[in-house]
């Protein structure tokens with residue numbers, strides 16, 4: 001393991017890597033020398049990330065897949081194992097907030113779809129890649145402070161992230177005999193389209209625009225002492241987590257938040 005390329009010879013799967021946190025995580029792993037497999041539903045975004053990753057001299061396999069579709073998710077995972085042979089790092093990052101409104105006004109199908117994407121998706125990716133995870137592998141689940149306490153008007157998202165916190169614990173308990181560490185990454189507010197709730201209407205803002213918009217204060221649902229971060233800061237944290245020694249922390253949460261979670 002070289003200082004500059006701590007993931008040389010390793011492979012990493014990052015879901016939801018077309019933009020936002022997943023893109024930054026994938027590219028930080030590529031710069032660290034990992035061969036990649038990335039997915040989301042938008043091939044054009046994946047192709048752009050693939051080109052950036054390959055500029056670092058690594059391989060990058062892409063798959064356009066809706067992680068709420070079991071057959072498509074299985075096909076993607078089988079393809080990953082066929083192409084990469086093994087998985088050393090799995091980042092369950094893809095997530096969505098589909099139903100930001102009070103329970104009384106919520107649509108049951110969109111409410112449940114949020115759970116399917118945010119919980120069943122990571123479960124299926126992990127399940128279908130499990131046999132291909134190497135001894136000493138790392139699983140990083142991107143969860144949220146919103147999974148630590150109830151809020152208003154976003155119940156499916158809160159519940160999905162709370163479930164993922166428990167999934168991390170269950171997996172950590174089951175996988176320690178294989179020396180596989182499983183941890184939560186809790187980003188705190190980050191400048192992505194998801195943070196900007198206008199994105200619900202289809203707007204996708206880039207990190208720089210959002211950082212400028214919230215330069216003085218974070219979005220009002222966060223305390224004033226929170227800080228909006230660039231997605232690349234999450235890429236750095238994910239790389240730190242991915243490069244812990246075998247037998248590192250497991251069943252834990254790592255966060256860049258500036259408020260008690």
Ligand SMILES: NC(=O)c1ccc[n+]([C@@H]2O[C@H](COP(=O)([O-])OP(=O)(O)OC[C@H]3O[C@@H](n4cnc5c(N)ncnc54)[C@H](OP(=O)(O)O)[C@@H]3O)[C@@H](O)[C@H]2O)c1
Pocket residue numbers: 015016017018019020021022039040041042045065066067068093094095096117142143144145186187188189190191192193194195
């Ligand atoms: N931004 C924050 O402040 C923040 C804070 C805490 C936690 N998080 C978590 O961080 C993770 C990444 O969020 P982000 O802020 O980077 O959001 P984002 O910019 O909206 O990116 C989400 C990614 O997930 C993919 N995705 C969404 N639904 C999918 C599906 N059904 N199947 C496959 N891929 C899907 C998206 O691609 P397609 O739309 O092309 O499929 C995209 O690549 C999420 O789990 C989120 O809950 C974010």
